[in-house]
Amino acid sequence: MKPIIHTVHDSRTGTWQYIIACPNTKEAAIIDPVLDIDTATFAISTESADSLLDIASSNGYNIRYLLETHAHADHLSAAYYLQQTLQAAGKPKAPICIGNKIRTVQDIFAKKYDIPSEELDNAFDRLFETNEEFSIGTVTLQVLHLPGHTPDHIGYLIKDEGVITGDSIFNPDVGSARCDFPGGDARALYKSMKTLLDLPSHYKLYTGHDYPPANTDGQGKSRQPLPCVTVGEQRERNKHAKLDSTEEEFVQWRSERDQGLSEPRLIHQALQVNARGGRMPKRTHNGKVFFEFLVAVPDRLMG
Known part of the structure; x- marks a missing residue:
């Protein structure tokens, strides 16, 4: 049974959010939901997440799962907010799920941001094994x-339809994601992209982000963000991993490119929240949450 797939773009972070629903049972899952944050005031709000709930409500969906593809560094996850909001409305608890390699990421960022272990131990309700299968209604x-x-990083394969890829591949004219975060690996990313390109050519690859390059229409305008293209289109046109690409060329280019990139503007907030499964740090003052930030300063300024 083919699912219904709603694609919802968050223009502030370039993120694609997805709702996958079974047309028979109306069970559904929300994938990679976004919390809004004002970078000038650091105020967090929920308009994007609420819009996902509106879609679910208007279609009569029962949200069965809240799914993450990885611990994002460019936006805050709304998974915990959605879970709590649904439960407050009398809905069954929708588990927050991610791949079991999240433990590696949590260990890295627990040290970096001094996150207490008790805030990480039960951050996610279910950790998926590689190749594990689960169902949303009659959709596997x-x-x-x-x-x-x-x-x-994980993706969600839907037989005869495609893959929700997260940041493991981008649309052909964007190519690939950076690999310079802790634990990132350009060689591993190339192999992951090739794994996706070995799928049947009609499968759709639903990407986690889209950053349309300028002048793609020949008239000085960017194209509109696209949630997906087919495997066949990616094989022919992906500028980093198409059929005639080589692993060594990709690794060299990606490594050089990543050295010149600045940090994502929300990286510190995002990693501290997303390692906790979308929960805020427990340390507060006057109703506001403390985040840990590491700032490089000259030695002469250190007391």
């Missing part, structure tokens, strides 16, 4: 391990 999904961008 299989978990693919697609490391490279991050070590915990």
